[in-house]
Amino acid sequence: MTQNNLPGMEASAVSVLTRAVELDHSSRLQESLICYQEGIQLLMDVLKAIKDDSKKAHYREKIKGYMERAEQIKNHVQREKEEGKYHEQIKIAENATGYSYDILFRPYINETLTEVWVEDPYIRHIHQLYNFLRFSEMLLKAPCKVRTIHLLTSQDEGESSAQQNCALAEIKQSLQVHEVTLDLQYSSTIHDREIRFNNGWIIKIGRGLDYFKKPQGRFSIGYCDYNLRQCHETTVDVFHTKHTRKN
Incomplete structure (x- = not known):
């Protein structure tokens, strides 16, 4: 990815992850998980192209937080599925x-x-x-x-x-x-x-x-x-x- 494409990729990642958070807050967990996963991948692609060290550290922290939340949702959904309680x-x-x-x-x-x-x-x-x-x-x-x-x-x-x-x-x-x-x-x-x-x-x-x-x-x-x-x-x-x- 070239530096010229970076702003567009960043905007896409923000859009997808914003949607993930909205779905998460609405308890639409399965849908939010997909958006988290897509957004995290976009952010990781952005991270590879960024040259600024402070910006890299910022995105690494963001990715870590989103990954932790995605894992929590994944475990929660799996647990409720196994217990037959998912709704x-x-x-x-x-x-x-x-x-x-x-x-x-x-x-x-x-x-x-x-x-x-x-x-x-x-x-x-x-x-x-x-x-x-x-x-x-x-x-x-x-x-x-x-x-x-x-x-x-x-x-x-x-x-x-x-x-x-x-x-x-x-x-x-x-x-x-x-x-x-x-x-x-x-x-x-x-x-x-x-x-x-x-x-x-x-x-x-x-x-x-x-x-x-x-x-x-x-x-x-x-x-x-x-x-x-x-x-x-x-x-x-x-x-x-x-x-x-x-x-």
Whole structure:
């Protein structure tokens, strides 16, 4: 890294670590841990390029403090996971942005994840089917080896039923190309919304996967990038258990 790039790298590190502290204070520990780790790495890169000894000492002290806090969070989360007591709540405000599936689910995905259960009664209309498709794409790009996705949803009625069946059949066929099996089941009584990972994480979203607002138009910001899409107000509850049920 050149000296010309140093101010930009410093600004990036400060931004990420500021976010880490904000998440930490909001008890969003798993998310804050990721930001701490990213910010620490950025600061270490800055440290390598700095020539001023006093500045080096300042950043070494900062890095030490952030590393200690990150280790505390890591141990706390691991302890609560082992005791089956972990619970984190994320409140998404009305019109908030920055909550794409990648951002929301990434903290709970790791290399041990191979199987996912999605229980959501509203994977029926076109935009909801696209939501499930985007969720599936997120899993394929994530640092894991998902091999099976179980979807339990309600079946649409009337003429829309054929549209739902065709869309889900196409998603199933497309996932097979990527060596992922879609296990599709319908229920007429399903009401609750829940996503379970076989690495122990359970995510309950008040609105299920359908928490994004309709964009103003097909050429509006947020139409393609869900991270820029406004959200409906909803609550996300995250739990960890040693074993997720498989039926």
